[in-house]
Amino acid sequence: MDIDPDRIDDAVLALLYLGLHDGGRTWKGFDREAMNRLHEKGLISDPVGKAKSVIFTEEGERRSLAMFHEMFCQK
Numbered sequence: 001m002d003i004d005p006d007r008i009d010d011a012v013l014a015l016l017y018l019g020l021h022d023g024g025r026t027w028k029g030f031d032r033e034a035m036n037r038l039h040e041k042g043l044i045s046d047p048v049g050k051a052k053s054v055i056f057t058e059e060g061e062r063r064s065l066a067m068f069h070e071m072f073c074q075k
Contacts (some may be wrong), residue, residue, distance in 0.1 A: 009037050013060070014067035016044070024061055025053045 012034045019027035028035055028047050035047040035054070043060030056064060 005034070005037060008034055009041070010067050011071065013038060013043060013064045014071045016056075017064040017068040019053070020056075020061075020064075021053075024056045026056060026064075027052060028054045 008031075012030045015030065016026045016028075016038075019029075021027075026044075028044075029052075032047070035044070038044045038060070039046055039054075042057055043063060044057065045055040047054050
């Protein structure tokens with residue numbers, strides 16, 4: 001089975017939208033590899049550290065909302 005990491009990243013990004021709080025922060029309780037890839041893509045702050053949340057970049061928050069609507073909202 002071939003797994004597409006970009007599709008996993010999109011799903012994680014969409015789910016991160018559910019944890020949005022305090023002006024762009026979101027809880028980071030997802031797979032470390034996916035979180036690292038999202039950071040490398042410039043969508044979230046560095047997930048490494050003791051903090052339980054990360055900060056969306058402007059593009060990351062915009063894309064997170066778009067992916068959330070695409071994947072989880074009724075049409």
